[in-house]
Amino acid sequence: MPxxxxxxxxxxxxxxxxEHGQYDxxxxxxxxxxxxxxxxxxxxxxxxxxxxxxxxxxRSGRMGTYPQNMGQEATSLGAAxxxxxxxxxxxxxxxxxxxxxxxxPMEMVLLHWMGDERGNAIPRELFCTPLAIPIGTQMLHxxxxxxxxxxxxxxxxxxxxxxxxxxxxxxxxxxxxxSANLDLPVVFLCQxxxxxxxxxxxxxxxxxxxxxxxxxxxMDCIQCDGNxxxxxxxxxxxAARRAREENRPTFIEAVTYRLGDHTTADxxxxxxxxxxxxxxKARDPLIRLRGFMKEKGLWNDSKEAELQExxxxxxxxxVQRAEGIETPPSTDVFDHTFAELDPQLTLQRATRRTxxxxxxxxxxxxxxxxxxx
Amino acid sequence: xSVKQPADQSAFILPxxxxxxxxxxxxxxxxxxxxxxxxxxxxxxxxxxxxxxEVPSPWSGKIRExxxxxxxxxxxxxxxxSYDVGGKGAAKPAPAKSxxxxxxxxxxxxxxxxxxxxxxGTMSGELSVSSRFARRPEAEPAQxxxxxxxxPAVRRIARELGVDIDRVSxxxxxxxxTASDVQAAASGAAVATAHAGNGVASMPAARxxxxxRPAIDGEGTTERIPFRGVRRKIAQAxxxxxxxxxxxxxxxxxxxxxxxxxxxxxxxxxxxKLSLLPFAMFAVCRxxxxxxxxxxxxxxxxxxxxxxxxxxxxxxxxxxxxLMVPVIRNAQTLGPVELADQVKSLADACRGRSIExxxxxxxxxxxxNVGSHGGMFATPIxxxxxxxxxxxxRSREKVLVKDGRFYAGSVLPMSLSCDxxxxxxxxxxxxxxxxVRLLESPExxxxx
Numbered sequence: 001m002p003x004x005x006x007x008x009x010x011x012x013x014x015x016x017x018x019e020h021g022q023y024d025x026x027x028x029x030x031x032x033x034x035x036x037x038x039x040x041x042x043x044x045x046x047x048x049x050x051x052x053x054x055x056x057x058x059r060s061g062r063m064g065t066y067p068q069n070m071g072q073e074a075t076s077l078g079a080a081x082x083x084x085x086x087x088x089x090x091x092x093x094x095x096x097x098x099x100x101x102x103x104x105p106m107e108m109v110l111l112h113w114m115g116d117e118r119g120n121a122i123p124r125e126l127f128c129t130p131l132a133i134p135i136g137t138q139m140l141h142x143x144x145x146x147x148x149x150x151x152x153x154x155x156x157x158x159x160x161x162x163x164x165x166x167x168x169x170x171x172x173x174x175x176x177x178x179s180a181n182l183d184l185p186v187v188f189l190c191q192x193x194x195x196x197x198x199x200x201x202x203x204x205x206x207x208x209x210x211x212x213x214x215x216x217x218x219m220d221c222i223q224c225d226g227n228x229x230x231x232x233x234x235x236x237x238x239a240a241r242r243a244r245e246e247n248r249p250t251f252i253e254a255v256t257y258r259l260g261d262h263t264t265a266d267x268x269x270x271x272x273x274x275x276x277x278x279x280x281k282a283r284d285p286l287i288r289l290r291g292f293m294k295e296k297g298l299w300n301d302s303k304e305a306e307l308q309e310x311x312x313x314x315x316x317x318x319v320q321r322a323e324g325i326e327t328p329p330s331t332d333v334f335d336h337t338f339a340e341l342d343p344q345l346t347l348q349r350a351t352r353r354t355x356x357x358x359x360x361x362x363x364x365x366x367x368x369x370x371x372x373x
Numbered sequence: 374x375s376v377k378q379p380a381d382q383s384a385f386i387l388p389x390x391x392x393x394x395x396x397x398x399x400x401x402x403x404x405x406x407x408x409x410x411x412x413x414x415x416x417x418x419x420x421x422x423x424x425x426x427e428v429p430s431p432w433s434g435k436i437r438e439x440x441x442x443x444x445x446x447x448x449x450x451x452x453x454x455s456y457d458v459g460g461k462g463a464a465k466p467a468p469a470k471s472x473x474x475x476x477x478x479x480x481x482x483x484x485x486x487x488x489x490x491x492x493x494g495t496m497s498g499e500l501s502v503s504s505r506f507a508r509r510p511e512a513e514p515a516q517x518x519x520x521x522x523x524x525p526a527v528r529r530i531a532r533e534l535g536v537d538i539d540r541v542s543x544x545x546x547x548x549x550x551t552a553s554d555v556q557a558a559a560s561g562a563a564v565a566t567a568h569a570g571n572g573v574a575s576m577p578a579a580r581x582x583x584x585x586r587p588a589i590d591g592e593g594t595t596e597r598i599p600f601r602g603v604r605r606k607i608a609q610a611x612x613x614x615x616x617x618x619x620x621x622x623x624x625x626x627x628x629x630x631x632x633x634x635x636x637x638x639x640x641x642x643x644x645x646k647l648s649l650l651p652f653a654m655f656a657v658c659r660x661x662x663x664x665x666x667x668x669x670x671x672x673x674x675x676x677x678x679x680x681x682x683x684x685x686x687x688x689x690x691x692x693x694x695x696l697m698v699p700v701i702r703n704a705q706t707l708g709p710v711e712l713a714d715q716v717k718s719l720a721d722a723c724r725g726r727s728i729e730x731x732x733x734x735x736x737x738x739x740x741x742n743v744g745s746h747g748g749m750f751a752t753p754i755x756x757x758x759x760x761x762x763x764x765x766x767r768s769r770e771k772v773l774v775k776d777g778r779f780y781a782g783s784v785l786p787m788s789l790s791c792d793x794x795x796x797x798x799x800x801x802x803x804x805x806x807x808x809v810r811l812l813e814s815p816e817x818x819x820x821x
Binding site: 053056059060061062064065198199200261263264265266267269270271273356357358 | 385389391424426427429430431525532
């Protein structure tokens with residue numbers, strides 16, 4: 001019996017504006033109008049500046065922890081740009097640029113990392129879920145949101161973001177399988193930044209691309225240059241169209257790199273080669289886009305200086321708003337998870353004592369209604 | 374956990390620079406008293422267990438005083454820098470010398486708040502080495518009426534044993550009360566109860582005895598080298614090992630004449646150099662499979678000896694930064710040539726500082742080539758929490774005796790240190806005997 005090939009495929013890689021400034025006019029034609037390009041670049045710059053300031057806020061004790069987005073701005077921004085404003089955006093925690101594009105106030109991200117629940121109370125009309133810190137939980141939420149949207153015939157899709165490390169999680173595979181089998185309008189956008197904290201990609205996945213993980217679920221998969229705004233816009237726009245019109249999910253692997261540490265509790269110098277970091281610094285999405293805009297005559301040094309000043313001001317104002325918010329009552333920790341508290345939690349909320357660590361709720365003095373710490 | 378800064382901006386309290394960091398070493402000041410600094414300007418470089426970080430100023434102002442010297446360990450919650458406050462001559466903040474590791478600077482009415490549970494995103498796996506090097510709190514907190522820091526599980530144990538956890542002296546990381554602290558307090562309490570006949574479990578806190586250090590004579594010093602960084606991490610690890618494991622050392626020589634011939638044969642066939650080290654490591658793995666009591670680690674906190682299946686063989690490597698011990702996982706599955714390859718690539722990675730963290734942890738036994746620079750026998754220090762370490766000397770020619778006849782041969786001196794708490798003298802000697810026998814009979818060791 002002769003053998004025959006029953007399945008064969010290829011993974012496509014999309015790049016439009018490469019690291020050397022080479023631009024493919026055919027692929028990039030009509031993708032992003034010039035005026036939008038300038039606004040997108042301004043957003044990226046503001047996001048980068050927030051990153052630098054937030055890092056210092058943590059180091060001077062003004063913020064609990066913070067994961068820098070530096071180097072990955074183009075991916076979430078390109079995706080947010082390609083989506084409709086009423087599509088669900090389901091982020092992990094390196095999508096500031098995209099979230100700000102959607103209209104999320106900068107101070108909400110700051111509040112989140114300052115440990116204030118109000119940073120998670122995202123206005124409903126933004127269609128963004130809160131930052132997801134546990135690795136991999138949000139992909140299932142995206143599948144659920146997309147399923148609901150399909151059920152209600154809302155023509156709304158969900159685009160979820162996660163890192164390379166998340167593709168090793170069981171939840172990822174469940175979300176992928178579920179979405180493919182139920183024909184859900186989801187875009188799975190993996191930001192492959194090569195490092196799951198200190199674990200390099202090559203020992204997380206034995207396949208040559210992460211993109212091909214989607215194949216196993218019968219999903220369309222594609223890889224793109226995640227530091228190339230144009231490439232991201234193109235692949236996400238096509239994936240969103242397919243989701244919206246054909247109820248087909250897509251798995252996108254955006255190849256990017258985290259230029260900073262995993263979080264402020266990490267020191268990437270302890271596991272990464274400086275040569276590797278330098279290589280990726282040259283592929284910085286901001287440098288690339290700025291070069292392109294200058295070449296097109298859309299940008300110059302005085303505009304850049306003006307923008308830097310504006311970004312600095314915007315971020316300083318956001319910090320002021322975040323730090324200026326009145327201190328929440330200590331009962332705040334009970335108020336954002338459950339719609340209705342069970343009796344045990346109700347007692348805890350009232351007495352701020354818990355038997356789980358040996359405290360007797362009866363012995364507690366009645367708690368004041370508002371406690372300013 | 375963040376600390377509260379004074380509202381008048383008169384002093385900058387050292388915050389938690391990572392997640393759950395309680396102290397940091399001051400590496401370098403980047404400002405001086407009298408300097409005017411801007412918000413976000415870097416004040417100092419500091420090193421925590423996790424990272425070397427730059428500490429920025431939280432506001433703009435004029436520096437009045439820097440609290441701390443380079444090389445000093447500073448506690449989170451202490452004043453780092455004081456600022457001139459608009460000519461008011463603000464009261465000088467008294468930098469507390471010893472503070473509670475957590476919640477410092479804030480007096481909390483709520484004990485529950487101090488039960489610092491897990492912080493989301495804490496990378497405990499990544500920190501296994503650091504926590505081994507974790508410095509113990511230097512002194513007990515001054516107040517005796519302090520609230521204990523402990524996890525809910527430890528609190529439950531304390532409740533079950535009827536121990537007042539606030540009175541237990543803490544030895545855990547960052548001043549936390551551990552399960553064994555509670556158990557120690559409980560057994561102490563039982564003794565006290567038996568003697569005193571009353572039910573009050575009042576434990577006198579076991580305060581560390583102040584060590585009287587000899588006077589330092591600085592005369593004739595040509596170079597003052599700060600004792601910090603990797604060097605100090607090594608010192609701390611060794612200190613912990615010597616203070617914890619009860620060391621004994623047994624020495625023996627193996628006649629490796631035949632093995633050296635076999636090694637030359639391997640080298641000729643492979644067309645490359647091979648040292649004796651991988652062959653000795655190969656023999657060690659075989660012997661460990663036979664003597665599993667030496668392929669183990671001690672969990673002192675959990676009061677357990679953990680015998681390990683796979684041999685994760687540590688191999689001490691000398692680097693310009695100091696001694697490093699990369700680990701070869703499942704070394705019992707590898708042959709001598711594979712071991713040689715692994716040793717080389719791990720040693721290169723150590724020297725190039727590109728060694729991945731997972732290759733520096735999880736060892737179950739260590740081999741140290743103490744003889745590479747000369748020397749016969751040594752008293753190797755165990756790579757705690759492992760329970761044994763084998764030091765290899767330099768092989769050399771010697772006149773040997775067999776069946777009443779002299780002959781010239783080569784011997785490999787070996788020194789085995791074991792943790793006597795776990796390994797009996799006989800067991801250590803038996804293991805070393807197996808290694809010797811394997812090295813002396815290359816046919817048995819290598820087959821054919």
